[in-house]
Amino acid sequence: MSEYYAAGLPTPSPEVDPETEPYWAAAERGELVLPHCQSCRRPFWYPRGFCPRCGGADLRWSVSDGYGTVHTYSVVRRAGGVWASKVPFVLALVTLDAGVTVQANVIDCSAEQLAIGLRVAAVFERAESTDLPVLRFAPLREPEVESP
Ligand SMILES: [Zn+2]
Structure with missing residues (x-):
């Protein structure tokens, strides 16, 4: 019998802080948003309040x-x-x-x-x-x- 990987996995409760609030607010709407660094002009993952490449904190959240x-x-x-x-x-x-x-x-x-x-x-x-x-x-x- 074939395996099936079902939905319904348990999830530890994520912590929402002011830096990740835009991500969670979008997720509530069913939208995936990515933080875009305005210095590098590139998105990054995971959501946080600064760019992991350059440390820039000027971010824009864009819908993916x-x-x-x-x-x-x-x-x-x-x-x-x-x-x-x-x-x-x-x-x-x-x-x-x-x-x-x-x-x-x-x-x-x-x-x-x-x-x-x-x-x-x-x-x-x-x-x-x-x-x-x-x-x-x-x-x-x-x-x-x-x-x-
Ligand atoms: Zn950057």
Whole structure:
């Protein structure tokens, strides 16, 4: 029987501070935003209040379309704590089309689909309705073409 990497992974509650508030506010709207350094003119990841390349603090938050490609991944088959009952699950590095690489889980994906180079799209998932929305990626589904 084929493995399936389902949604519904437990998530430790992220900490929101003034520097990351724009990220979390966008996530609440279902939008992925990336911090763009106004000195380097490039985005970076993870969200924080300064650029990791030049230290600049003049940032602009820009909406990403959330599309990316699996750069590499690992299937986690043993885990402790709240994750013990959720194995197997996937931890991946996803390179967004915007150029930054994000570590996140790939969900709603079968073992047959999972591959380096798989096109994925950002999704936000909450374990509980009161939880913060956590960034994950799911295989990109081709839009259905309506016949005339
Ligand atoms: Zn910079």
